[in-house]
Amino acid sequence: MTLPSDYLDYPRRRHGQDMDRYDWQMAKDRSPAKLANGKAVAVMMVVNCEFHPINPANNPFRHPAGMVTPYPDLRHFTSRDYGNRVGVFRILDALRAEGLKATFPVSAALLTRARPLIEAIINDGHEIAGAGLHGDAIHWSGLEHDEENRRVEAVRAAFTAAGLNPVSWMSPARQQSFATPDILTAHGFTRTLDWESDQVPVALRTANGPLTALPVHNELEDFKLLIERHQSEALWRDQILEAKDFLAAESAGRGAAVLGFTLTPFVTGQPFRIRALREILCALAGDETVWCAGADEIAKAFGQTDR
Amino acid sequence: MNPDPNLYDYWPYRDRPKIVWPGGKKLAFWIAPNIEFYEFQPPANPKRPGWPRPAPDVVGYSQRDYGNRVGHWRLMELLDQHSLKGSVSLNVAMCDHCPEIIEACAARGWEFFSHGIYNTRFSYEMDEAQERAMLDDSIRTVEAATGQRIRGYLAPALTHTPRTLDLIAEHDFWYTCDLFQDDQPQPVKTKTGRLVSMPYSLEVNDVITYGALAMDPWRYGDILKRQFDQLLEEGEASGTVMCIPLHAYLVSQPHRVRAFDQALAYITGHKDDVWFATAREIAGFYREHCWDQTLADIAAKGCATGGSGFQGETT
Numbered sequence: 119m120t121l122p123s124d125y126l127d128y129p130r131r132r133h134g135q136d137m138d139r140y141d142w143q144m145a146k147d148r149s150p151a152k153l154a155n156g157k158a159v160a161v162m163m164v165v166n167c168e169f170h171p172i173n174p175a176n177n178p179f180r181h182p183a184g185m186v187t188p189y190p191d192l193r194h195f196t197s198r199d200y201g202n203r204v205g206v207f208r209i210l211d212a213l214r215a216e217g218l219k220a221t222f223p224v225s226a227a228l229l230t231r232a233r234p235l236i237e238a239i240i241n242d243g244h245e246i247a248g249a250g251l252h253g254d255a256i257h258w259s260g261l262e263h264d265e266e267n268r269r270v271e272a273v274r275a276a277f278t279a280a281g282l283n284p285v286s287w288m289s290p291a292r293q294q295s296f297a298t299p300d301i302l303t304a305h306g307f308t309r310t311l312d313w314e315s316d317q318v319p320v321a322l323r324t325a326n327g328p329l330t331a332l333p334v335h336n337e338l339e340d341f342k343l344l345i346e347r348h349q350s351e352a353l354w355r356d357q358i359l360e361a362k363d364f365l366a367a368e369s370a371g372r373g374a375a376v377l378g379f380t381l382t383p384f385v386t387g388q389p390f391r392i393r394a395l396r397e398i399l400c401a402l403a404g405d406e407t408v409w410c411a412g413a414d415e416i417a418k419a420f421g422q423t424d425r
Numbered sequence: 426m427n428p429d430p431n432l433y434d435y436w437p438y439r440d441r442p443k444i445v446w447p448g449g450k451k452l453a454f455w456i457a458p459n460i461e462f463y464e465f466q467p468p469a470n471p472k473r474p475g476w477p478r479p480a481p482d483v484v485g486y487s488q489r490d491y492g493n494r495v496g497h498w499r500l501m502e503l504l505d506q507h508s509l510k511g512s513v514s515l516n517v518a519m520c521d522h523c524p525e526i527i528e529a530c531a532a533r534g535w536e537f538f539s540h541g542i543y544n545t546r547f548s549y550e551m552d553e554a555q556e557r558a559m560l561d562d563s564i565r566t567v568e569a570a571t572g573q574r575i576r577g578y579l580a581p582a583l584t585h586t587p588r589t590l591d592l593i594a595e596h597d598f599w600y601t602c603d604l605f606q607d608d609q610p611q612p613v614k615t616k617t618g619r620l621v622s623m624p625y626s627l628e629v630n631d632v633i634t635y636g637a638l639a640m641d642p643w644r645y646g647d648i649l650k651r652q653f654d655q656l657l658e659e660g661e662a663s664g665t666v667m668c669i670p671l672h673a674y675l676v677s678q679p680h681r682v683r684a685f686d687q688a689l690a691y692i693t694g695h696k697d698d699v700w701f702a703t704a705r706e707i708a709g710f711y712r713e714h715c716w717d718q719t720l721a722d723i724a725a726k727g728c729a730t731g732g733s734g735f736q737g738e739t740t
Contacts, residue, residue, distance in 0.1 A: 169428075169429075171428030171429070172426075172427075172428060172429065172430055173426040173427070173428055187473075187583070187584070188472040188473065189426070190430060190585050190586070190587055190735070192430070192432075192583070192585050192603050192604060193603075193605065193627065195430065196432075196604045196605040196606040197605045197606075197627060199606045200605055200606050200607065202435075203435060203436060203437065203438055203606055203607060204438040204606075204607055204608055207437060207438040207439045208438075231429070231435055232435050232437070233727065233728075234435075234437040234439075234726055234727075234728065235437055238437065238439060252428065254428075345638070348638050348639045348640075350644060388628050388652075389608065389651070389652045389655035389656050389659075390628070390629065390648045390649075390652040390655065391651075392651075392655050393654070393655070
């Protein structure tokens with residue numbers, strides 16, 4: 119057995135990353151960010167509202183929150199739907215009680231199906247972001263460029279038809295192709311929640327101008343901690359607040375930071391989890407170093423180009 | 426196949442018409458012991474093996490038999506102490522295998538609903554005649570054993586066909602526990618009948634809490650109290666439903682009974698606000714008093730889409 123001889127060629131072995139979307143820079147070497155409002159921690163809560171079809175193609179993989187059992191998987195279809203019908207309203211109520219703002223990535227499929235939800239998000243003053251067509255419309259490098267372009271075009275058209283003009287984007291399952299950043303900016307999406315490369319927003323180079331990557335911490339995802347890793351609500355709460363306190367302390371030398379994490383409606387919106395959410399929100403609202411805002415507003419505050 | 430099976434309309438959980446449960450109560454509480462039989466040598470289903478391991482799966486089989494030999498009695502005594510009646514999710518073959526348990530539940534005035542024949546006989550790939558035969562068997566068997574006409578359904582091992590809900594509605598079932606989209610009941614869009622989706626939580630189900638989420642007994646007890654507190658608080662605006670689904674082979678283990686006992690003591694300490702009911706009582710009340718106002722509210726919010734479930738797939 120032997121590998122091809124070029125397996126030991128390293129054409130992109132060089133200083134910095136092996137791709138060109140952004141330049142290499144260590145956090146310690148950048149000039150500390152200072153926000154106009156003087157806050158140390160910009161908290162970006164991401165309430166991801168995805169529609170998960172009961173007949174998924176699962177191509178090239180099953181969305182982590184997608185269907186599980188053979189068709190018709192009523193169990194998972196309705197459990198996910200619970201989030202967009204019931205759980206998300208608990209999250210909205212909890213945010214409203216503390217006067218905090220968040221970002222709501224929404225599947226295009228929900229714009230007509232769940233119109234009252236869309237109105238509630240807007241009326242409560244949150245940012246709406248695009249979340250692809252639906253949870254099973256995964257962007258990946260096996261997609262033809264034209265097909266991926268058609269998908270983003272269709273998402274843009276659906277939001278326009280709904281009277282909305284989102285600039286932020288979260289990919290289904292946070293999966294991208296090599297071309298996704300270029301296609302997003304071609305259709306007016308200038309912020310993405312898919313890349314977690316830094317503690318501050320980072321401008322990605324695309325064929326149509328910059329795309330701001332706002333970090334969402336994979337290691338603080340509610341679905342991952344509470345469902346996949348079986349952690350308790352108390353531990354989930356404590357880890358988010360620990361991150362907040364650490365970043366506030368670190369900001370003295372490193373400058374302001376972004377703390378991004380998900381509040382998935384079918385996970386965090388369960389009745390027995392709302393108390394922990396309220397405790398998180400109460401701690402955020404009561405901390406003078408913290409500013410909670412939508413993705414686009416945070417990007418602007420960190421000096422990222424406005425469209 | 427459609428991405429959305431259209432079994433119910435989207436209905437936002439805000440500003441809903443007020444439900445007031447009998448006696449002015451805010452929360453309808455019911456408890457669902459699953460009384461199940463898993464076969465030692467189940468036949469193969471093309472979509473799912475009877476057991477995760479090759480038969481005989483002696484560890485899995487004997488744990489479930491422990492539930493039947495030891496666990497159900499513990500649960501019955503516990504529910505007696507708290508003056509609670511179970512609504513039994515029944516693999517109806519239990520009427521033949523372990524009639525002592527069925528008689529003891531019936532003597533307590535517990536309700537029975539069908540959870541299929543065996544938990545190792547799945548609905549996948551059944552034709553219409555086979556699924557009808559399973560429903561007829563369920564109705565006949567429980568009636569012969571207890572005198573009760575069953576009104577509720579939870580598909581065996583949560584396995585369905587596109588026809589399932591139409592068929593149970595046609596058989597004059599009042600409620601299905603197969604849908605998890607809400608904490609309030611809602612009309613299901615079946616071709617005939619008046620079928621209600623009954624909240625039967627997967628999230629606080631012991632299969633999920635002890636199995637999938639690997640909780641310890643005290644966290645399980647804490648979760649039940651938190652679930653109860655939140656749903657009771659919301660029940661002030663419009664009555665909610667809380668169900669605790671149970672499996673004796675899980676919740677009745679010796680290290681878990683007392684934590685559950687304490688959670689039940691907490692819940693039953695709220696008698697002024699809570700309607701302790703069976704699923705049939707909740708469904709019956711809902712069909713009579715809340716069905717029309719729900720449909721009117723869905724229509725008023727522009728969410729009524731018409732049609733029925735699995736259109737084009739159930740001919």
